[in-house]
Amino acid sequence: MSSKFQRVCVGCKNVKVKCDCPSTNITKSGNSNILLRPSALSPPDNVILSPGGSNDNVTLRKNTTACAQDREQVEYVTERSLRDIMRNEMADMLKVFIQQYVTEQFVTATNDLCKKMEKLTSTLENFNSRMSNVEERVAIVEKRLDASVNREDSSTIANFQSKINQYEQECIRNDLEITGLPEEKNESPLHLTSLLAKKLGVTLDERDIVSAERVGRKMFAAEYDLSKEEGATLVRPRALVVRLVRRSTRDEFLRAARVRRGFDSAGVVAAAPTRRVYVNERLTRFNRQLFYKAREECRRLKWKFAWTKNGNIFVRRDHTQTAIRIHDHADIERVFGNISVSSN
Structure with missing residues (x-):
């Protein structure tokens, strides 16, 4: 048998010298179905396969002496060290990526915040301008409202005050x-x-009297010690307010006092010095102040008469003039103001 060809049994896949199966001539270098010995599949350690080319069938022997020297310089890398290297590299890459990402996000957020702050500042300035405008308009409206109230509702307020005073x-x-x-x-x-x-x-009779009491604040001639009040001297005695059961009894009392105008306290308070006594109908605080003002004006302009009747205040210049009723301070300005101007 020639060394170029080898007889192989394709059916039973055994190499035999003689086989009953049809014979096939297969080239060693071009047939992939050739079954080789294990020594042929794994070359020995001292054999380096050729990198390929035109001399594919050429094999080279290692230089055992040179390989022994290079083996001492080779640094072997284990699987754990490789994983650590890869882990460190990935951590460094991730750190750089995170830094870049965070920096980009921070710059973006800062720019957005600056834009929003500028927009907010502009909005606040606009709001302040509008608020100033609103305040000016409100001030104008308040002035107009005050003027309207003073002009239109003053009569209504005066009417209410007059009704309250009449009720009191x-x-x-x-x-x-x-x-x-x-x-x-x-x-x-x-x-x-x-x-x-x-x-x-x-x-x-005492049964006709509902109540009788002194009203007002005590006024003394000079400063005194509160513990020695009985030794102090009053400037003038306080008023005595008497409430009667019937109005007719009150009117009779007033008529008798006016008939005997200018009577004194003789026979009433014996231990005290004699003083002139006046009996008048009781007035509200508003009417009392109004009556005082009317009397002052009558004294200034030398009007002869100023009196009250059933809580109403009347003035008259002399017997030839008719009586004028004073309702409020505006009537005093109206009645006495024009006269004082004309007299000048």
Whole structure:
């Protein structure tokens, strides 16, 4: 048998010298179905396969001496060290990526924040401008409203005040106010009222009196010690306010006092010096101030008469003139103001 060809049994895949199967001539270098010995598949350690080319069938022997020297210089890399190297490389790459990403996000967020701040500043400036405009308009409206209230509602407010004053005056229609009657310590106002009525010739029983009391603040001639109040001297006695059961009794008391105008306290308060006593109907605080103002104007302009009747205030220049009723301070300006201007 020639060394170029080898007889191989394709059916049974055994190499035999003689086989009953049809014979096939296969070239060694071109047939992949050739079964080789294990020594042919794995070359020995001292054999280096050729890198390929035209001399594919050429094999080279290693230089055992040179390989021994190079083997000492070779650094072997284990699987763990390779993993550590890869892990460190991946960590460095991830760190750089995160730094770049965070930096980009921070720059983007900062730019957005600056834009929003600029927009917010512009909005605030616009809002402040609008608020200033609104405040100016509100101030103008308030001025107009105040002027409108003062002009249109002043009469309504004055009407309400007048009605309240009339109601308060109606509540004290049965009251008398006695001024100038000397005041003593531990006095009996009911007894003083009965004595005064008897002096005026008015029949008055204590059952006709609802209440009698001194009103107002004590006014002394000079500073005094509170612990020695009994030794102080009053500038003037406080007013004695008497409330009667019937209005007719009050009117009778007033008529008797006006008939005997200018009577004094003699026979009523014996221990005190004699003083002139005045009996008037009781007025509200508003009417009392208004009556005082009317009397001052009458004194200034030398009008002869100023009086009250049923809580109403009247003035008259002389007997030839008619009486004028004073409702409020505007009436005083209207009645006395024009006269004072004309007299000048």
